[in-house]
Amino acid sequence: MAFFEVIHVANQQEAATIVQDKLEKDLKANTLNVLGLATGSTMIPIYKKLVESSLDFSEVTAFNLDEYIGLAPTNVNSYAYFMQEHLFAHKPFKETNIPNGKAHDLDAECARYENQLNDHPLDIQFLGVGENGHIAFNEPGTSFDSVTHVAQLTDSTLGVNSQYFDDEEEIPNTAFTMGIASIMNAKKIILLAFGEKKRPAIEALLGDTITEEWPITVLKNHPHVTVITDIK
Numbered sequence: 001m002a003f004f005e006v007i008h009v010a011n012q013q014e015a016a017t018i019v020q021d022k023l024e025k026d027l028k029a030n031t032l033n034v035l036g037l038a039t040g041s042t043m044i045p046i047y048k049k050l051v052e053s054s055l056d057f058s059e060v061t062a063f064n065l066d067e068y069i070g071l072a073p074t075n076v077n078s079y080a081y082f083m084q085e086h087l088f089a090h091k092p093f094k095e096t097n098i099p100n101g102k103a104h105d106l107d108a109e110c111a112r113y114e115n116q117l118n119d120h121p122l123d124i125q126f127l128g129v130g131e132n133g134h135i136a137f138n139e140p141g142t143s144f145d146s147v148t149h150v151a152q153l154t155d156s157t158l159g160v161n162s163q164y165f166d167d168e169e170e171i172p173n174t175a176f177t178m179g180i181a182s183i184m185n186a187k188k189i190i191l192l193a194f195g196e197k198k199r200p201a202i203e204a205l206l207g208d209t210i211t212e213e214w215p216i217t218v219l220k221n222h223p224h225v226t227v228i229t230d231i232k
């Protein structure tokens, strides 16, 4: 029997406490060695809570979902920069992994990252969701069999992300992303979604249909999912 729980929270602080408790339990039980991390505004209060906690990640290897192609870790818009700022600079991990946005050979970088993932099976993967139901940068229409690959970002995603860039010209329109199959290999998934803009995606997840047009719906095929949301 699959485990699929939906936890309704009043706000992101409450969600952060629940996430902290879950991680603490798994760290104590020695079942959290590899943690899959996500970026986006959804994750900021979660990481803040983890930074303030006494949780020890020094024996945990981290893998991020995705990275913009063309952005160096020193670029404030890169996900490598985001992770340093919100988590890694404050909490030591055993090792952290993010696709190299400056890699020249894109196919080789995808293969390298997927091999690393195969060698370090994810115990828990955090996920946010895009307004169009994308997970990581797996946009609608991405095959459920996909592994780490180069994704072309949709206009919808570019529009949402443009708020973070000073100059629209600077927004990368491609990214490295774990594939849907890479994500589905995680033993447990914790999906976080807040705010009305995410309602269509959460309704798709809680509805009956599983379709590549709504990447998030693949989670209905996963054996262990926790959804934490303020959407009722």
Ligand code: GLP
Binding pocket: 038, 039, 040, 041, 042, 043, 065, 066, 127, 128, 129, 130, 135, 136, 137, 157
């Ligand atoms: C980006 C990331 C996703 C994230 C999404 C939602 O597209 N690649 O991993 O889930 O943004 O971001 P936010 O949490 O800011 O709504």
